[in-house]
Amino acid sequence: MSLKINVANLTEVQAVAELARLSDILACANSAYHTEDAPVMTDGDFDALKLLNSEIEHKFPHLKRSDSLSGMIGAKAKDGFKKINHEVRMLSLENAFTAIDVEEFVNRVKKFLGIPHTQILNLSAEPKIDGLSLAVRYENGVFVHAVTRGDGEVGEDVTANAKTISDIPLTIENAPEVIEVRGEVYMSHLDFEELNVRQIASGQKAFSNPRNAAAGSLRQLDPTITKSRPLGFFAYAWGALSEPLSDTQTGAVARLKKLGFSTNPLFQSFASTRAVINHYHRIETDRASLGYDIDGVVYKVDSLALQDRLGLRSTTPRWAIAHKFPAELAWTKLLDIDIQVGRTGALSPVARLRPVTVGGVVVSNATLHNEDYIAGRDSKGAKIRGGKDIRLSDWVQIYRAGDVIPKISDVDLKRRSKTSVPFNFQNKLIAEGIEGRRSPGDAVWRYSGESLLDDLTIESLKHFVSRQAFDIESLGAKQAEQFYLRGWVSTPADIFMLKKRYGPGQPQQLKNLEGWGVKSAEKLFDAIDEKRVIPLNRLIYALGIRHVGEAGAKLLAARFLTWNAFETAMREAHAGSSSWEALVEIDGIGEVMAKSVVMPFQDPKKFTAIAALVHELDILDAVPVDTLSSPVAGKIVVFTGTLEKMTRSEAKACAEKLGAKVSGSVSVKTDILIAGSGAGSKAKKAIALGIETLDEDGWLALVGGL
Numbered sequence: 001m002s003l004k005i006n007v008a009n010l011t012e013v014q015a016v017a018e019l020a021r022l023s024d025i026l027a028c029a030n031s032a033y034h035t036e037d038a039p040v041m042t043d044g045d046f047d048a049l050k051l052l053n054s055e056i057e058h059k060f061p062h063l064k065r066s067d068s069l070s071g072m073i074g075a076k077a078k079d080g081f082k083k084i085n086h087e088v089r090m091l092s093l094e095n096a097f098t099a100i101d102v103e104e105f106v107n108r109v110k111k112f113l114g115i116p117h118t119q120i121l122n123l124s125a126e127p128k129i130d131g132l133s134l135a136v137r138y139e140n141g142v143f144v145h146a147v148t149r150g151d152g153e154v155g156e157d158v159t160a161n162a163k164t165i166s167d168i169p170l171t172i173e174n175a176p177e178v179i180e181v182r183g184e185v186y187m188s189h190l191d192f193e194e195l196n197v198r199q200i201a202s203g204q205k206a207f208s209n210p211r212n213a214a215a216g217s218l219r220q221l222d223p224t225i226t227k228s229r230p231l232g233f234f235a236y237a238w239g240a241l242s243e244p245l246s247d248t249q250t251g252a253v254a255r256l257k258k259l260g261f262s263t264n265p266l267f268q269s270f271a272s273t274r275a276v277i278n279h280y281h282r283i284e285t286d287r288a289s290l291g292y293d294i295d296g297v298v299y300k301v302d303s304l305a306l307q308d309r310l311g312l313r314s315t316t317p318r319w320a321i322a323h324k325f326p327a328e329l330a331w332t333k334l335l336d337i338d339i340q341v342g343r344t345g346a347l348s349p350v351a352r353l354r355p356v357t358v359g360g361v362v363v364s365n366a367t368l369h370n371e372d373y374i375a376g377r378d379s380k381g382a383k384i385r386g387g388k389d390i391r392l393s394d395w396v397q398i399y400r401a402g403d404v405i406p407k408i409s410d411v412d413l414k415r416r417s418k419t420s421v422p423f424n425f426q427n428k429l430i431a432e433g434i435e436g437r438r439s440p441g442d443a444v445w446r447y448s449g450e451s452l453l454d455d456l457t458i459e460s461l462k463h464f465v466s467r468q469a470f471d472i473e474s475l476g477a478k479q480a481e482q483f484y485l486r487g488w489v490s491t492p493a494d495i496f497m498l499k500k501r502y503g504p505g506q507p508q509q510l511k512n513l514e515g516w517g518v519k520s521a522e523k524l525f526d527a528i529d530e531k532r533v534i535p536l537n538r539l540i541y542a543l544g545i546r547h548v549g550e551a552g553a554k555l556l557a558a559r560f561l562t563w564n565a566f567e568t569a570m571r572e573a574h575a576g577s578s579s580w581e582a583l584v585e586i587d588g589i590g591e592v593m594a595k596s597v598v599m600p601f602q603d604p605k606k607f608t609a610i611a612a613l614v615h616e617l618d619i620l621d622a623v624p625v626d627t628l629s630s631p632v633a634g635k636i637v638v639f640t641g642t643l644e645k646m647t648r649s650e651a652k653a654c655a656e657k658l659g660a661k662v663s664g665s666v667s668v669k670t671d672i673l674i675a676g677s678g679a680g681s682k683a684k685k686a687i688a689l690g691i692e693t694l695d696e697d698g699w700l701a702l703v704g705g706l
């Protein structure tokens with residue numbers, strides 16, 4: 001790539017030619033990156049070309065082309081969209097696969113609310129659109145911005161693109177002063193097929209399904225491309241609101257329709273579980289003729305007051321569930337079984353398949369979980385797939401449900417070769433030269449050797465720098481690997497030492513490494529420094545502790561609030577200790593996760609690495625969002641006796657929402673005891689310890705009648 005142009009000496013004629021050349025290259029690279037997801041140049045090269053383009057434009061403003069990409073300058077192509085915080089989190093949905101799951105959901109809701117089984121609970125039911133969710137904000141009836149879901153807390157600003165979607169009005173009348181309408185962007189089957197014909201005709205890759213096509217089209221940096229790809233939008237929910245839309249889901253959806261949004265014609269509400277399930281079957285029958293993809297039916301508690309009482313878990317609401325359609329199936333041949341070494345050392349078998357289309361997506365790998373799964377047994381030894389084992393060269397049935405990794409649901413024994421033998425996991429490990437061990441009671445083989453340590457460390461470093469973790473600009477998986485292989489970085493703390501060790505004035509310098517220069521090295525050091533300030537939950541997630549995903553990390557951060565409190569508790573948490581109790585009492589953290597979190601804090605080598613990292617950081621305390629003005633934030637409360645106005649689960653969820661920590665037992669650390677009727681020994685103990693004791697009404701008065 002020739003960048004050696006001296007802009008100062010450029011003549012006007014040369015500038016015209018140069019701007020034309022740059023425009024072609026940049027447009028091509030941009031489209032390769034965003035449309036095909038197949039970059040043709042590095043981010044650094046792209047930025048350098050954009051800079052050159054803008055320098056020429058600066059010298060010859062009158063030559064600036066109408067298709068100039070310089071508007072994007074400053075915003076890196078990779079994250080070319082502005083980030084916007086969601087005022088109200090965008091959640092996902094719990095899944096149900098059978099009518100029994102749905103009944104259990106209804107029972108759980110009734111139990112939480114403390115209403116009898118026999119009492120009617122109105123539910124709405126509507127198709128689950130297989131697209132991508134979008135939040136569109138209006139202020140005083142005018143479209144302000146549109147944001148993708150992102151990680152639920154921060155999304156991408158796709159305003160310019162959303163404005164090209166005809167189902168999304170630019171102005172609305174008789175609307176609340178502030179209203180954020182949420183719904184699903186999708187592409188119809190017809191438009192999807194037409195788009196793919198055009199893609200292929202212009203030498204571009206076809207999209208594998210309408211959802212990918214819709215996502216690719218909405219996430220275009222150039223809104224004219226979005227405009228040329230028709231997208232639809234069904235409104236089904238809302239975020240920020242200055243006044244309620246209605247008192248039921250049905251009423252609110254009707255109001256959205258009145259405001260000018262498309263709502264799904266199959267939306268209906270029902271008074272019994274049987275009726276919603278009948279509606280599910282009707283929608284399932286109509287599925288093929290709807291003209292757009294749906295992957296299930298969403299049920300929501302119709303009363304908005306009840307939705308409010310039911311509240312939210314960390315990533316899903318308690319008042320809604322998605323009843324998914326059965327997964328799509330296809331048969332293909334199992335070509336091989338590979339062993340992958342996971343970040344935490346688990347040796348996971350992966351099926352390599354003859355590529356096959358399942359529900360519009362080409363599948364060539366499927367998960368095989370573990371040794372027992374291949375042998376046709378679950379972790380308790382019970383038969384799965386009727387006890388059929390999986391052997392090399394078998395014909396296997398693949399299924400895909402939504403986004404999950406494809407799985408093998410059946411084996412065709414009639415097509416099995418007479419000479420085939422059961423798959424031997426241990427022999428496979430030996431053949432691959434992988435040292436592994438399976439401990440009694442563990443379903444998983446784990447890496448036990450040294451020779452692969454490199455892979456494990458690289459994997460955990462890649463996790464550490466990943467988007468949901470430290471997300472350091474220009475330090476991705478590739479660079480992490482490069483630094484590791486050079487011996488520059490072997491623990492996360494080393495990343496924060498890079499500048500000191502390999503920055504200006506040092507004998508070895510990053511700027512001299514292949515692929516780096518003065519500017520890019522400086523940029524990386526700055527980007528690393530920027531991430532020294534990190535929210536507690538992100539840090540916990542970044543540590544890459546087994547079983548601790550983003551949701552788990554958030555729960556831990558919300559419970560312990562500061563790194564010191566978290567670290568101390570993890571170091572002290574031994575079975576039976578109060579720190580251990582505090583950990584397992586967190587709603588959403590089971591014993592398995594608890595054991596896993598504690599482990600690195602009690603392993604001297606791992607803890608040393610964590611301590612070295614923490615020394616480099618400025619960790620932001622977690623602030624429970626709802627609790628800034630809460631009178632019980634950070635207090636330890638205990639409920640005892642029978643509550644009359646809400647169930648124990650509801651009271652606990654309410655207290656946690658307000659930032660209180662709910663404990664099961666009274667101790668000197670308890671701040672408030674809420675004694676319902678019939679309270680016994682706990683109440684006596686609280687009085688003896690001089691702990692503030694409230695009755696249910698006193699508690700409700702304190703927390704504002706919630």
Ligand code: IVH
Binds near residue numbers: 091092184320322
């Ligand atoms: S309600 C708080 N209704 O499914 C719950 N979601 O798997 C808000 N989706 O993130 C979602 N159709 O993107 C709702 N009729 C529908 C939906 C729907 C599709 C999507 C949505 C959500 C995802 C969860």
